[in-house]
Amino acid sequence: MKYLNILALIALLALSACATRSQSGAAIGGAVGAIAGQAIGHNTEGTLIGAGVGTMLGYLIGNEMDKYDRQQLDHMYERGVSNQTSSWVNPDTGSQYAVTPQPAYQQPGSNRWCRKAEIDSWIDGRKETVLTTACRNANGQWEIQR
DSSP states (O other), X not given: OHHHHHXXXXXXXXXXXXXXXXXXXXXXXXXXXXXXXXXXXXXXXXXXHHHHHHHHHHHHHHHHOOHHHHHHHHHHHHHOOTTOOEEEXXXXXXXXXEEEEOOOXXXXXXXXXEEEEEEXXXXXXXXXXXXXXXXXXXXXXXXXOO
């Protein structure tokens, strides 16, 4: 049991180091995974395993979206019809995405335009769903906030 805890901690630290180079999906996935692991296992081992799995899934989603996918996603934030799902398949990776954007709104305090979206991805036969919020930066580009 102690050996498993040590392995889980090492895996978590390794994945955390990778998360700094990936999109914010790894950090969000790790946090959600830790909460779920604690709720299911009610112990440190469950929390660490949940954090590791969540970080890995978030990291995979963030890294699998290459430049083509990012352009498609930016197009959805910019011109996607609210509450209408649009999808695409990456011609190089075969990964599939379906995005349902919500109406744009001005962020209180900063007055930046933001938009929430639900992103379904099918990568290597596994479906993942992520809820995101993107806001325009000073250059007019969409930046994923969470």
